[in-house]
Amino acid sequence: MRNIWLIIKREYVERVRTKSFIISTILFPALMLGFVIVPGKLAGMKTGGTRHIVVVSDNADFANAVKAQLATSRNVKYAVDVNTSPSEALRAQLKSDVSNTKLDGFLWLTDDVVKSRKVTYVARETSDFIEVGSMESALRTSVLRQQLMSHGAAASDIDAMMKDFDLEAVALKGGQEQKSNGPGQFISAIVLVMMLYMTLLIYGMSVMRSVLEEKTSRVMEVVLSSAKASELMAGKVLGVGAVGLTQIAIWILLAAAASAPALLAMAGVKDSGFSFKLGTLPAFAVFFVLGYMLYSTLFAALGAMVNSEQEAQQWQTFVTLPIVVPVMMMMFVIRQPNAPVSVWMSMVPFFSPILMYLRIVVQTPPWWQIALSIALLVVTIWGVIWLCSRIYRVGILMYGKKPTLPEIMKWVKYA
Amino acid sequence: MKNTVELIQVRKTFDHFVAVDDLSMDIPAGTVYGLLGPNGAGKTSTIRMMIGITVPDSGEVRIFGQAFDRKQLTNIGYLPEERGLYKKMKIIDQLVFLAELKGVSARDARARATSWCERLELTEWMPKKVEELSKGMQQKVQFIAAMLHDPDLLILDEPFSGLDPSNTVVMKDVLLEAKKAGKTILFSTHRMDTVERLCDSICLIDHGKAVLTGELREVKSRYGRNNVQVEYEGDASFLDDPALVQSFNNYGKYVEVRMQPGADPQKLLHRAAASCRVSKFELMEPSLEEIFIDVVGKSELPAAARGAHA
Numbered sequence: 001m002r003n004i005w006l007i008i009k010r011e012y013v014e015r016v017r018t019k020s021f022i023i024s025t026i027l028f029p030a031l032m033l034g035f036v037i038v039p040g041k042l043a044g045m046k047t048g049g050t051r052h053i054v055v056v057s058d059n060a061d062f063a064n065a066v067k068a069q070l071a072t073s074r075n076v077k078y079a080v081d082v083n084t085s086p087s088e089a090l091r092a093q094l095k096s097d098v099s100n101t102k103l104d105g106f107l108w109l110t111d112d113v114v115k116s117r118k119v120t121y122v123a124r125e126t127s128d129f130i131e132v133g134s135m136e137s138a139l140r141t142s143v144l145r146q147q148l149m150s151h152g153a154a155a156s157d158i159d160a161m162m163k164d165f166d167l168e169a170v171a172l173k174g175g176q177e178q179k180s181n182g183p184g185q186f187i188s189a190i191v192l193v194m195m196l197y198m199t200l201l202i203y204g205m206s207v208m209r210s211v212l213e214e215k216t217s218r219v220m221e222v223v224l225s226s227a228k229a230s231e232l233m234a235g236k237v238l239g240v241g242a243v244g245l246t247q248i249a250i251w252i253l254l255a256a257a258a259s260a261p262a263l264l265a266m267a268g269v270k271d272s273g274f275s276f277k278l279g280t281l282p283a284f285a286v287f288f289v290l291g292y293m294l295y296s297t298l299f300a301a302l303g304a305m306v307n308s309e310q311e312a313q314q315w316q317t318f319v320t321l322p323i324v325v326p327v328m329m330m331m332f333v334i335r336q337p338n339a340p341v342s343v344w345m346s347m348v349p350f351f352s353p354i355l356m357y358l359r360i361v362v363q364t365p366p367w368w369q370i371a372l373s374i375a376l377l378v379v380t381i382w383g384v385i386w387l388c389s390r391i392y393r394v395g396i397l398m399y400g401k402k403p404t405l406p407e408i409m410k411w412v413k414y415a
Numbered sequence: 416m417k418n419t420v421e422l423i424q425v426r427k428t429f430d431h432f433v434a435v436d437d438l439s440m441d442i443p444a445g446t447v448y449g450l451l452g453p454n455g456a457g458k459t460s461t462i463r464m465m466i467g468i469t470v471p472d473s474g475e476v477r478i479f480g481q482a483f484d485r486k487q488l489t490n491i492g493y494l495p496e497e498r499g500l501y502k503k504m505k506i507i508d509q510l511v512f513l514a515e516l517k518g519v520s521a522r523d524a525r526a527r528a529t530s531w532c533e534r535l536e537l538t539e540w541m542p543k544k545v546e547e548l549s550k551g552m553q554q555k556v557q558f559i560a561a562m563l564h565d566p567d568l569l570i571l572d573e574p575f576s577g578l579d580p581s582n583t584v585v586m587k588d589v590l591l592e593a594k595k596a597g598k599t600i601l602f603s604t605h606r607m608d609t610v611e612r613l614c615d616s617i618c619l620i621d622h623g624k625a626v627l628t629g630e631l632r633e634v635k636s637r638y639g640r641n642n643v644q645v646e647y648e649g650d651a652s653f654l655d656d657p658a659l660v661q662s663f664n665n666y667g668k669y670v671e672v673r674m675q676p677g678a679d680p681q682k683l684l685h686r687a688a689a690s691c692r693v694s695k696f697e698l699m700e701p702s703l704e705e706i707f708i709d710v711v712g713k714s715e716l717p718a719a720a721r722g723a724h725a
Contacts, residue, residue, distance in 0.1 A: 003516060010512050014504060218499030222560065225466045225493035226516035228485070397468070410430070 003227040007235025008242065011210070015243045025247050028198075029254055032191070051131075052079045053123070054094060054106040060084045062146050063109065069138035076131050086110050098122060107135070114143065189334060189361040192280070195248070196288055196354055197327050201320065203244040204295040207237055211303030211396070212312060220396050229393040237296045244292060245285075252281075283360045290374070291353025293381050295323065301388035304395030305403050322350035330358060337362045347373050349380035387412060418480070419444045419568050419599035420465060425474035427460050427623075434460035436623035437474065442601060442616075447594055449614035449631075450603040451703075453711055457623035458603045459496060462570055465601075466493050478568065489518040492561040496572035496603070498554060502546040506537065506556055509545065510563060517564035524563065531559045535585065551582055558586060562593070569593060572603045587613065607704040617703075621711050631703075638701045638709075641674040643683060649691030659683050664705070669695070671705065 015021055053070075057063035060082065067080040083090065086108070097103040105123025113119055121135060141162065148158050211233075214220045223232055298319045306312045326345070333342045337359045346355035346365075352373040359365050394411035395403070403411075420442040427435040435457045442448045452458050463469045464476050467485055476483040479490070501509055507528055514524035532538050535555045545553060554577055561569060574590075575583050590600060590613070604610060610617060610631075617634060619627035627634060646669040654663050654670065659682055663672040674680060680698055687693050701709075 002518075006512065006515050010504075014501070014508075018503075213502075214499075217502055218495065218497040219501055220499065221468070221495040221497065222493065222499060222513060222557070223516065224468045225491070225495075226488055226513070228467075397463075 008239040011239025057109040208299035208303035326354035421477040449617040492566035646695035653686040
């Protein structure tokens with residue numbers, strides 16, 4: 001035990017001290033922020049100040065309705081002039097104004113054009129699909145309003161009719177109503193599962209690299225003259241795992257600190273859109289630890305088998321594939337967490353760390369399914385450790401030769 | 416306790432390859448013992464069984480008079496042939512870690528490592544990483560790692576390979592001092608010159624079997640003084656006399672000749688003087704290298720040099 005502890009300590013201290021640990025700890029959240037927030041912000045950013053456009057229509061009421069709708073546009077700010085005397089001369093004038101940058105664009109909404117439902121918007125830049133979209137919806141609403149008005153509806157009735165809906169999905173479970181977790185959960189599920197996936201992969205691979213480094217630098221033999229191969233492997237897996245947990249803990253704390261003001265502000269709002277069940281954090285810890293044990297043990301055996309990074313890459317796919325499969329299934333499971341395929345795939349030990357956790361986040365499955373998947377996972381881990389420690393023990397002392405599968409089978413049988 | 420290490424009919428096979436073949440060996444306490452043999456003879460496999468990296472298929476390994484037990488590892492120091500340290504780790508941390516694995520407390524380990532580094536002129540390198548050190552310095556660090564927990568049995572696999580002459584002298588002094596302090600030292604090497612100067616006893620193994628064992632002096636005298644070294648210029652045809660010459664190693668400028676048992680070296684001198692200029696003619700003890708080559712067989716050396724790692 002003392003030896004395992006010493007090996008864990010060395011692995012942990014040496015790793016946490018490295019620049020790459022510090023950098024990745026800071027960089028990962030920064031990248032995540034970058035990937036999630038920046039494109040969203042950019043896409044939703046109000047484009048370069050106010051757009052000055054002219055709405056041309058025979059009908060002043062309609063033109064003003066369009067103007068009012070455009071003013072509510074969230075993405076682009078418009079300054080709208082209304083012109084109610086369409087003519088070819090005006091059209092030519094407006095065109096030249098647009099090309100001379102006196103004007104940003106104009107909407108040609110004569111009655112016949114509106115009737116044909118083929119409207120032209122002339123501007124210098126028309127590639128902004130968000131702007132075009134908001135213009136379309138403004139037109140649609142205005143046309144609808146105008147037609148309802150012409151049928152004698154009161155303005156207040158129209159407003160009431162056009163109010164947005166709020167849909168709340170409720171799942172029935174054993175007669176009990178259960179609020180579905182909604183789109184907020186959907187985003188946090190993806191973020192957390194990607195985090196689980198990446199840390200499993202990254203830390204599994206660092207176990208492999210670390211074993212390989214000990215093997216190629218031949219320091220292995222010195223350590224083996226004091227500690228057993230099994231102690232070395234256990235210490236390595238646990239030490240690197242502790243580093244992984246530390247990093248995740250830092251990330252979660254950072255995220256909590258960063259979002260605390262926002263969360264507090266949201267506390268008063270009933271449906272904030274983004275919700276996160278703190279209750280799933282223990283499940284995250286459980287599935288990270290179990291998944292990590294499973295994959296890092298496989299990676300440790302892999303590191304012991306091969307003689308170089310290049311050789312490792314050829315075998316790596318066998319270990320990384322079972323991590324990638326559940327990520328590919330993620331969307332399906334989020335949409336149909338209780339479909340038979342989702343249920344049974346989340347029982348398969350190599351997939352369950354990601355898929356069962358995902359199901360728990362999206363819609364908590366019956367307890368027996370969680371228990372069964374954890375039990376199967378634990379049994380598998382036990383078997384994998386038994387197998388891999390045997391491969392490891394022999395592999396770390398085998399230099400030079402590229403192992404073949406029958407050879408590795410033989411290692412397992414060695415006393 | 417008379418013998419520090421006893422191997423009794425120890426056997427180790429890998430698949431169908433017999434690495435160690437019913438080997439028996441006694442290493443007396445307080446001696447410097449040479450485990451010799453060509454590459455692939457089974458030296459490393461033998462040593463690995465003494466330090467519990469592998470377990471013999473049959474036979475017994477006894478250390479300090481008891482059946483092998485992992486607890487004894489804290490009293491054994493090991494310098495493997497393939498040197499290895501954690502490249503990114505600082506020297507001092509590395510030494511402390513390795514000593515802690517041998518049961519030394521962190522504080523003691525730090526103090527001892529510091530004084531060893533002073534002695535081997537590594538003090539200023541202590542906070543540096545291993546990868547910044549030269550090969551020779553890494554070698555010294557590894558050497559310290561093997562000695563740091565003050566073991567009673569030191570197992571050194573090719574300890575002097577890759578060391579420059581001045582560092583070799585430093586290491587030898589350290590080893591002789593350890594011997595004086597009553598430690599047992601096991602050398603594994605195929606370099607005979609170091610063995611001749613340092614070892615009290617040897618065991619020569621080949622194909623996993625002991626082919627020659629005993630005290631160095633006794634082994635040498637067993638081979639007798641029927642060796643001749645001749646420095647000559649010119650025709651070497653005087654060597655072609657099977658009645659006189661049993662075998663020879665011709666180094667070009669001089670030749671080492673092993674005489675046939677009972678043959679008179681004077682006759683060889685006459686023959687040599689008749690065909691070439693002789694500048695030196697000396698009767699000598701066989702060098703260990705000759706004994707080695709003689710026992711193992713010349714023909715095997717090139718094959719062995721290719722280095723099958725067992």
